[in-house]
Amino acid sequence: MTEAETSAVEAASRSKTDLVIVTGVSGGGxxxxxxxxxxxxxxxxxxxxxxxxxxxxxLAHEAGGAARQTAMVLDVRSRAFSTDLAGAVKALRERGFAPRVVFVDADDDVLIRRFENVRRSHPLQGNGRLSDGIAAERELLAEARDLADVVIDTSHLNVNQLRSRVEELFAGEDALKLRVTVLSFGFKYGLPPDADFVLDARFLPNPFWVPELRDHTGRDSDVSRYVLGQRGAATFVETYARLINATAPGFEREGKRYLTVAVGCTGGKHRSVAIAEELARRLRELRVVASAQHRDLGRE
Incomplete structure (x- = not known):
């Protein structure tokens, strides 16, 4: 076997090592x-x-076994941390590895509240304010965020919801396929910063104005039937399901593994929830790995 053939075999072997690189803002999760x-x-x-x-x-590649699934967590508090994460990822890929980068983020006001709740200073705060440390860290991590395969915004997630999100993304034999998260949200709470597509369901009549449906959510069958039975709702879901299904192979070829499709209505309780559940169901029928998440359900 020639040297080139040996290198190709080694690269193919390394590609089977499942590497995940986790980084993100302090306090993000x-x-x-x-x-x-x-x-x-x-x-x-x-x-x-x-x-x-x-x-x-x-080492993970050589050890094999359980180490073939290895996650490396990077922290700016490490003295050996540098901003050239892109260079490090490139070096891994040149050796045949296929690392996936996860960036954990949250809104500044949420981070400030979390640090104040535990009475800790930010690792980059120094003698300045908490907001100064957060700003300095964001600047340091800007390239890492741009490089990420998936950005998880934890602003409105509790610990159990975050754990569930990670397990959905990385568990199972379909981990290397494109995974679609259909995320419902309320426009009055702001756009999800990690969304790849944003769909607006506010063209549909709002169940909030139907007394017997007001206190229910889009997960309830009566609300779901009402929303999906409106003129244009079925076409809306079908159109986007076909669009996502048609583009999924291209995203996979380009190495994108995670896609967040955000569906919004006014408060994130009725229309967006029903549409998100139905869109995820329709995508699964098309053999796309998809799940529904509801960012603002219960906030009203």
Missing amino acids: RSTVARALENVGYYVVDNLPQALMVQMAE
Whole structure:
């Protein structure tokens, strides 16, 4: 076997090592993500210096077994952390690895509240304000966020919801296929920052104005029938299901593994929830890996 053939075989072997790189803002939920990955079988290395990423990947590859699923958690508090995450990922890919980058984020006001609740200072705060540390960290991590395969915004997620989201993304034999999250939300609470597509369901009559439906949600059958029975609703769902199904193979070829389709209505309780559930169901019928999540359900 020639040297080129040997290298090709080694690269193909390394591509079977499932590597996940987790980074993101302090207070965003990296520790919860790490624990969730452990729950679905990953060997997790926390606070890994970025300079050791390639060596860790090689060790995981050589060890085989359970180490073939390895997650590396990077933290700006590590003295060995650098901003060249893109260079490190490129080096891994040149060796035949196919790492997936997860970036955990949250709104500034949420981060401030979390730090104040635990009475801790931000690791980059120094003698400045908490907001100064958050801003400095965002600047440091800007490239890492742009590089991410999936951004998980934890602003409105509790620990259990975040763990469930991670397990849905990384558990099971379909982990390397495009995974679609259909996320309902309320426009009055703001757009989801991690959305790839934003759909507007406010063209449909609002069940809020139907007294017997007001206190129910889009998960309830009466509300779902009402929303989906409106003129244009079925066409709306079918059109977007076909669009996502048609583009899924292209996203997979380009290496995109996660797609967030956000469906909004006024408050995120009735129309968007019903449409999100139905769109996810329709996508599964088309053999697309899809699940529905509801960001603002219960906030009213």
